[in-house]
Amino acid sequence: MSECKCFNVMLEKVSENLRGQLPAKEAESLKARWGNEALVMEENSMTLKIGIPVAYEYQKLKKSGEPQKNRTKKEVKLMMSYCPFCGISLKNSGGTR
Ligand SMILES: [Zn+2]
Numbered sequence: 464m465s466e467c468k469c470f471n472v473m474l475e476k477v478s479e480n481l482r483g484q485l486p487a488k489e490a491e492s493l494k495a496r497w498g499n500e501a502l503v504m505e506e507n508s509m510t511l512k513i514g515i516p517v518a519y520e521y522q523k524l525k526k527s528g529e530p531q532k533n534r535t536k537k538e539v540k541l542m543m544s545y546c547p548f549c550g551i552s553l554k555n556s557g558g559t560r
Contacts (some may be wrong), residue, residue, distance in 0.1 A: 468498065469548035470513055501540050511551070515539025 469478040474495060482490035501514045544554055 467546050467549050467551045469546050473548060500538055501542070504540065512542055514542055516540050 474497060478493065479494045481495060482493050483495060497513045499514045499516050500511050502509050516531045516538050518526070518536065518538045520534045523531045523535045525531055542553075545552055
């Protein structure tokens with residue numbers, strides 16, 4: 464994987480910070496992860512990337528044309544083109560770094 468390590472580094476910083484807020488015995492069990500991970504197929508490898516979620520909902524209609532009781536709620540994830548922390552291009556996976 465050629466992209467920067469910012470996501471790992473930031474996650475580690477956040478984890479440390481959260482651990483610091485907990486009593487030591489509880490902090491041991493803390494696990495943090497990015498909430499919007501997505502597996503992305505790139506060339507021949509699967510990489511874990513963080514997506515920006517867009518939540519949407521709409522009123523689905525039954526075959527009869529009547530609206531369904533509940534609104535349909537879904538989510539799509541947008542992939543970032545650049546690292547939000549250091550600005551490196553995340554699309555260029557050619558291994559320049
Ligand atoms: Zn970065």
